[in-house]
Amino acid sequence: MSQEIRRNMALFPIGIVMKLTDLTARQIRYYEEQGLIKPARNKGNQRIFSLNDIDRLLEIKALIDQGVNIAGIKAIYENKKAPEANIVPAENENKNKKRDLTDKEVHDLLKRELLHGLSKEKVSLIQGELTRFFRN
DNA sequence: CTTCTCACA
DNA sequence: TGTGAGAA
Secondary structure (H helix, E strand, C coil): CHHHHHHCECCEEHHHHHHHHCCCHHHHHHHHHCCCCCCEECCCCCEEECHHHHHHHHHHHHHHHCCCCHHHHHHHHHCCCCCCCCECCCCCHHHHHHHHCCHHHHHHHHHHHCCCCCCHHHHHHHHHHHHHHHHC
């Protein structure tokens, strides 16, 4: 179902993810190095994260706050499932499919899956990014 | 200005 | 984990 595709669609640069998760770029890159997340890369080699990555980052942050170390977190995820690779939104192909996801759908999707526990500011950040993405 | 990699008093 | 250099 397209709903699944959307969750793994890489859309956010590390700057946005930093604000969204309250993690430093150093930490985010380190977690990737440890195989905890699998952000995609754009043509400029910059990491682009999906909603799944952000969710996982938030989970990792919570686990660390609870005193779990990286090894422990790795074990937790390894016993479950490896993070799925992100879907890289095509640069040109995007223009033709931009309206595949309407603003209302984006809003509903976020409200249903990501807004739990996030501040209004962060929600706005996410929506702003999505809006910018689908506007181009 | 933002992000990337790599190295380290 | 932080920080700064040098490049893109």
